[in-house]
Amino acid sequence: MPRSPYRPARLRRAFFRGSDAVRAGLLTPDQLRGQAWRKLYRDVYVDAAVPVSYALRCRAARLILPGGGALTGVSAACLDGVPIGEPDDLVHVIAPSGTRWERRGCRLTRTPYLPADHLVPGELPRTIRLRTAWEIASARNVLEAVAALNVVFRHQRPSRRAMDPWVAADPESPAARAIDLADPLAESPQESRSRVLLVSAGFPRPTSQYELHRAGRFVARFDLAWPEARVAVEYEGEVHAERIGRDRMRLNRIHDAGWEVFFLTKEQLREPARFRIFCDQLRRALARNRAYDK
Incomplete structure (x- = not known):
């Protein structure tokens, strides 16, 4: 019967610097390379019995933060209790200009100035909610920025309205644009991406999670809708496909309304080619139904 890997009590269910464990005589280099430990970053390990989550990787990053550095963006939001981030996502770090630091699995943003009141005090430095949301909004990919902001705003950490002074201070910035496009009612990243792409394509802003009632009775709820034109869009993921396959009567009720x-x-x-065709079809429907209303 094979022997169980050696796990000192001090290191069980914990993350640690490998060099510290070897220097303290808790492990030998060969033991550190064994199956009992999982490598999170260079010289940072965790007990292999511990499931690796994004929150765990964010907490472990405190062992390698550069001087003056802090977690920010989705990483700070995750540690604030927002359900965001996948285990393999990059951990976001902010540090003063001129900082020379690089770690696989992390992304560094350098800033000329990070006020002390933008940091949450404690063992693991992270930006306050307002600065966290601004850093998320500043991401290069506006689709991903808006999808993440929707989750943050839906959980009120911070609220969308709390960002108004930040937007007013820099209204032409990419971050302000992303915050303007955010909608806390969006229920999935793909729904968020759909909404941003449609607005960017020139469509009027749709209403998210619109509920259609007729004669006082519930008919359907749509991901995105233009109620004045009686047109809706739904992202057809696996859940939607399964539901529609089960209930064609739902579509009949919608059309009847x-x-x-x-x-x-x-x-x-x-x-892009398929999306352009979809947009053309949607534009014709909006124009058709508005004309019908008149």
Whole structure:
């Protein structure tokens, strides 16, 4: 029967600097390379019995933060209790200009000045909620920025309204644009991406999670809708496809209420040519239904 890997009590269920463990005589270099430990970063390990989550990787990053550095963006939001981040996502760090630091699995943002009142005091430095949301909004990919902001705002950490002074101070910035596009009602990242792409394509801003009622009775709830034109869009992921396959009567009730529904797929979001065709169809429907209203 194979022997269980050696795990000193001090290191069980914990993350630690490998060099510190070897220097303290808790492990030998060969033991450190064994199956009992999982490497998180260079010289940072965790007990292999501990499931690796994004929050764990964020907490472990305190062992390698550069001088004056702090967690920010989605990493700070995750530690604030926002359900965001996948285990393999980059951990976001902010540090003063001129900082020379690099770690695989981390992304560093350098800033000329990080006021002390922008940091949450404690063992693990992280930016306050307002600065955290601003850093998320400043991401190069506006689709990912808005998707993350929607989760943050939905959990009120901070609220969307709390960002108004930051937007007013720099209204032309990419961050202000991302915050303006955010919608806490969005229930999934793909729904967020759909909304941003449609608004960027020139469509009027849709209402998220719109509920259609007729004669006082609930008919349907749509991911995105233009109620005045009686047109809706739903992102057709696996859940939607399964639901629609089970309940065609739902579509009949929607059509009977005078609405049109368009289903946006993952392929249409990814492929520009397909997305353009979808947009053309949607524009015709909006124009058609507005003309009908008149």
